[in-house]
Amino acid sequence: MRLRIWRCLPILASLAIAPAVFAQQASGTITGTVTESGTSRPVANAQVFLPRTRQGGQTNDVGVFTIRNVAPGAVTVRVQMIGFEPVEKTVTVATGAVANVPVTLTRTAVALSEVVVTATGETRKREIGNSVATIDTAQVARQAASNPQEILAGSTPGVTVLANSGQPGAGGTIRLRGVNSVSQGNGPLIYVDGVRIYSGNTPNSGQGRQFVNPLNDIAAEDIDHIEVVEGPSATTLYGTEASGGVLQIFTKRGTEGQHWSASATAGFNNMGHVGPTSDPTGQGVNECRGPNLVNGAGVHYVDTTCPANGSWLHNGPVQRLDLSVRGGASSVNYFVSGTGNSEEGVLPVGGNRDQTLRANISFLATSALHLDVNSSIAHRRVTFVPDGNNAAGALLNLARGPGSGFRGTGCSSDPAVVCLVNDSLFLISSTNTTDHFTTGGTLTYQPTSKLSARVGLGYDNNNADIADIRPLGYILTPLGSYGETLWNQQLLSADASAQIRQPVGSRWVSTTSIGGQSFDSRLHSTSLSASNFAAPGTPVLTTGSTRTINSVSQQRVINAGLFGQEVIGWRDVAFLNLGLRVDGNSAFGKSFGLQRYPKASLSYVLSDESFWPIKSIESLKLRAALGESGKAPGAFDAVRTWNPVAANNGQPAFATGSIGNPDLGPERTRETELGFDASALNGRLGVSYTYYSAHTVGALIPIQQTPSLGFSGSQLENVGQLFNHGNTLQLTGYPIRGKNLELMTRLNVSTFASRAGDIGGQPITISTVQRTSVVEGLPVPSYYGKKILNPNAFADPDTVNDQFLGAVFPTKIISPNVSVRFWNRLTLDALGEWQLGGHNLNAIGYVDSNLQDWQPCYATQAKLKAFAAGNTAALNDVTALERAKCTLSSTARDLSFWVEDASFFKLRSVSLTFDLPRRLSLGSNNASLTFAGRNLFKQTSYDGTDPEVADQTDNTFSRRDYYVFPTYRTFLLTLRLGY
C-alpha cells in the first residue's frame, strides 16, 4: 500500500467544477489611489481587497487599484502593505457605478493588524504568540539582490546566510536561529505561495565542489514578500522536519487593469585582492607575471600562459532583464513574468545564466470560492571554475606558485626556474544545468466570515545535470574523462484545513482549525563516468572507452500529519493558542509509532488596555510561546542494509551498508520564546525583541560503530541533547518623514548560543580533517583539536590535544540598514553586516606554508632555517603561534593551528536610486535608475581567502576554506520602467 494522495483528486475536481453553477450578479466598481502619508507618494504593490469576498489585487506602480464586479451595498475595503498600518474603509457600491476611494497609508514600525500566513491560514499578527518577521521586498530592489539568498542576508534578525563561495550561481548556507540538529541539517522548510518546495540543494559539482540552491530559482523581481517563521515553537504545525524554521515566500499577484513592468540591469563583477594582503601576487591570482613570482624557498617561476594584463582576473559582465505584466478583469487576476540573468565570474571561465517564467492566476468563482494557481519554471546553467580540494582546482594550483601541478617547459634559460602553464586549469568544463518546475493550486472557500476551508495540491520538480568534462589532451588526464550526475527530486504535497471562528459571549472569540498535510518526496540520482576518449570534439559519456556507473540512489520518503488548533481570543486583546500536530513518516523505525508535537502560545496587546499609561508607545504586544518540532532520520537509517557492489573481478557481490536501528525516531526540539513588539512615537520607532531557548532531545547523533563488529562508520541513534538559545532584536526608526527628506533606519541584532548536552558519552567527530567535533558543553559544532597554550610567547609551542578552538558558526550578527530619501526622488540605501564569533579553517595557509609558499610565513621560515643552521638567536622574536603555523616539519604541523577567527564586516549593498522625472521616463508611468554595489567592502582578521567560504564537498556541518575562491564585489546599473 502506498500513500494515495491522488485519492483526493475527485474531491478537488468536484470542488473545482462547483463554481460553474454560479452566475454573475449585477455589480459596481471600486477604484482609488493609495498614497503614503507625509510624502503623498503613491504606494505600489499594496494589497487592496474586500475581506468578505477576497476580491481585489495589488496597486500598480502609481498606486492605483480597481475592483470590479462588486455586489451593490456597503462594502469594506481593506488596504495593507508591509511596513504600513493597514486601513479599512467602508464604501457604498451602486449597480453600474464607480465608487472612488482614496486611501492614505501611514508607515509604522510594528503593525499588529498586519496579516501573516500560518500553517492554519491567515492570521493577524496580534493573535500570534511567536515572532514572525516579514521581509518587505520593496527594499530588495534598492539592494539589487538577485535571488532569495541575497535578500535574506542581513534582512531580519535570527537569519544567518553564508555565501560559501565566490562562484556565480553557487548556493549559500541559510540558517534560522542557529543549530538544532547535528545530523539532519539545519536549513528551513520553504513554501512558495503555499506550496512546499524542496528545501535542500542539488548535489555538488564534481570540479566546482559547490551546489546550486533551488531556492534561488525564485526570481527576486517576482517576490512580493517573505515571512520568516523561526524556531520550533512557531513551526509546530508544519510537523516533522520543521525544527529549522520555515520560509514562506509570496510572489506577486494580479490586479485590475493591465500594468507592465520592465527592468534592465547591466554591470560587472570585480575581484579585489585575494588572500593575505602582504602577498603581492594575491595567491598568484591577482598577479601572474613579474618579479614577485618567487616562493619562500627562493624558487622562481614563470607562467607563459598568464594573460597579457598580468592577472588571471577580469571584470565579469552582468546582465539582467525582467518583464512582467499584471492584470485582471472580472473574476480572473493574473501576474505573468519572465526574467533572464547572465553573469560571468572574474576568472577566465565561470558564470551563471538563468531564465525564469512565472504565471500566477487567481479565479474568483463566486464571492465565496476562489482558486489560486501558481506555476513557475526556472532553467539555470552554472559553469564552475574547478575549485576547492581538487587537484585540478584553480586556486589550489595558482596559490601554490611553483607547486602548481600544471608544469610546462622552456620558459627560461635558467633550469632552476619552474615553468607553468596554468591556463590549462580553465580547460575543464564543469557545469550544473538545472530545471525547476513548481506548480500548485489552492482552493479557498469562505462562505461566511466565520468559516473558511482550504484544499491545496503542490508539485515541485527539480532536475540537475551535473557534468564535468576533462577534454582529450588535458594535462592531468591526457585521454580525457567525463563525469555526470543526473539528479531528480520530486515533492508532491497536499494539504487541507478548515477554520471556524465563533464568538462566545461578548468578550470571547474561539477560532478552531483542523487540517492535514502530507508530502511524498522522491529522489532519483545516477552518477556515471567515462574516460579514455576516442577522439577530440565535444564528448558524450559514450565517447569514453572505459565506462562506469558510479552510484544510483532512489529514495522515497512519505509523511502525513494532522493538526488541530484552538485560539481563544479575549476582547481582541489577549489570545491563547493551543495546538497539536501528529505525524507519521516512512523513515521512522518499525517499532516507532506516530509522533505528537504540541504547542501553546499567548499574546497580549497590553497597549489596547484602557489602563495603558504610556500614550507615546501606541502599541505593545507581549508574547510567549512553547512548542515542539522535529527532524526525521534519512530513508535508510532505520534498516540494516548491504550494498550491491562488484567484486572478485566484476562479479556481483555485497558489501556492508548501514547497521540499522529499528528503534529510530525523529529528534524532537522543544522551544520556549518570550518577546514583545512595540511601536512608539506615532510609528516612528519600532522594537521587536525575542529571547528563545530550544532543547533538542533524542537528537539523532551519528554514533561510531565498533569496527570489529563488521559495520564500520556510524549509525544514527536518538541519544543526544542539544541546547540552543539566543536573542533577536530589531529596531526600526523613521525619525524624519518629510517631503524633501526621509530617513529610515533599521538595526538587526542576533545572538546564537548553542551547547551540546549529553551526546552519548564521547565527543562526536564531525570531520577529522576539518578538526570539527560536537563535544559536551561546547558550541554545536566546534573546532576541536590541538591548542597552543603560549601562542604569543617567544618560545616553542606548548600544545595540548583535544581542546576547544572556537565555534564554527557565528555567535552574533549585527546588521544596520540606512535609507535616506531626498526631494522625494533620490534614495540612498546602505546595508551592512557584522558576523562575529564564527571560525573557519584556513587550510590554504596550512598547505601553502608547508610548501613554503605562504607569504605570511616567509620571514618565520627563514628564521627557522637559520636556527636549524646553528643561529641560536634566530627565533628570539618568533612567537610560538608563528613557529607552530610556519613549521617546516611535516609531523609537527597541525590543521588545528589554522583555525582562525572568521568574524567579519561586509558592506552587503549600497545603492542610489533616482526616480526619473516624467520627461525622462521614456513614456512610462514611472521610471527609476539605480546604481548599486554589492559586497564593496570587507573587514576581517581572517587570513584565508574569505571568512564566508567553505568547500561544500567537505562535511557541511563544518567549514573548511581549502582553496575556495572568495566572494567578489558587484557593480550594477538598473533601469526600471512601469507602464
Add this chain to the structure above:
Amino acid sequence: MTLIAKSQMSLSRAAVPAVLLVVSAFCAACDLSVSNPGPVQDSQLNTPAALPPLVNGMSGDLAVALGTYLTREAIATDELTEAGNFTPDNFYAAGQIRPEDDITDWANLQSARWSAENGLARMKAVRGPAFETDTITPWAYLWAGFANRLLGENMCTAVIDGGPPESDSVYFIRAESLFTRAFTLGKTLKTTTVQNAALGGRASVRAWLGDWTGAAADAALVPTNFVFNAVFSTNTTRENNPLVSNTVSSRQVSVFGTVYAKSKADPRTPWDTVKTSAGGVQVGQNGSTPFFVQKKYTSLGSSVPLTKGTEMLLIRAEAALRTGDVAGAMSLINQERASSGLAALTATTASAAQTILQAERGAVLWLEGRRLWDLRRWQAAGTSTFLTGRATCLPVSSVEQGSNPNFHTP
C-alpha cells in the same frame, strides 16, 4: 438567486465534512511504509542465491582492505618514500602510527575479517549439510584466513567482534584453523588452487606461530610458480588498486630513497624515473621528493599476491636457517632467484645468509603489504634494526577504542 443561495448554503454545510473527508483520505489511505530500491535488507541475504555474491563480497572486502593499506604499509617500512602532503601518511613515513591515523585501515581489515567469518556462519545456517560440499565454501574460508593473517601481521593487538583486546597471535591461530578447513574442503572438491592457496596461507601463519617444521612441510607442497591474488579490477572504482592511483595518477609515494632505487636490474622490484615535459626529474605531490614510479602494478586492475610459491621457498629457507642449515637455506633462496632469472648468491655464515634472506623477502614480497611484519619479527629477533625507534605495528584505532566498551575502564 435562490439556487445560488442554496448552493452556497449546502456548500457551507459541506465544507467541514469535505475537509474531514480529504484529511481522512490522507491518513486512512496511507500506509507509511515505503520500499526503496537499492540497498539490500539483511534478511534478504539468507537465501542460497545470495551466497555466491556474499563470497564475492568477501574477496572484495579483502581487496579493499589490502589495497587501501598497501601505500601506508610501504612508507611505514623501507619499501617506498613518502612524497605527498597528507598528514597521517607523513606520520606513517616518520614511523609514528597513531590510533587516530589508522582508523580506515583498522576498519577495512576488520570488516574483511568479519564479513568472511559472519558470511561463513550465514552460509552454514542457510545451506545446512550442503554447506560442506558447496564449491564456494572453501573460498570463503580462504578469504577469512587471509583477512586474519593480514590483521595478525600488521596489528599490535587482536580484537574479535567487539570483544576485549587479546594477543595479536589470536589472528594467526584463527587463520591457521580457517586455512586448514579450506584445504580439507578443497581436497574433497579436488580444487588445486584452493589447496595451494590454503597451504601457502597456512605455511606462513604456522611459521609466525613458531611452527617452522609445519610451515616448511606446507610450503614444500606449493609449486614455485603458484600465485594466489587479492583481486583488483578496472571494472569499478571500488575494485581498483589504490597503490596505482597513488603512483600513476598522482605522485604520493616514490621509490626514490629506498634500497630498490639503487638498481633497476631486479625484475621483482621494477620502477622507473619520470621526467617532466621540460626534461627535469618529476617531483612528488609535496613538491620536493624526486618521483620514481613503481612499475610492479601498472594498471588499476593489477592484482596483489596473497601467497605464492617463491615466498614458500623463502619460508623453507628461513626454516632451514633457523636450524643452522646455511647451505640448504642458500639453495632454496637461489631456487627462488633462478625463478626470476637472477644469478645465484653465496653465503657461508648464518648471519650473511640471514642478510640475504631479508633482502630476498623484501624483493619477492615488495609492495604486497608483508614487510612491516617481517621487519617487526626480525627486530624482535635482533636481526634487523630498521624499526628501531619506529612503530612496529598498527595500534587499535581510536574509533575501536572509543566504541568498544571493553576498552573503557569501568
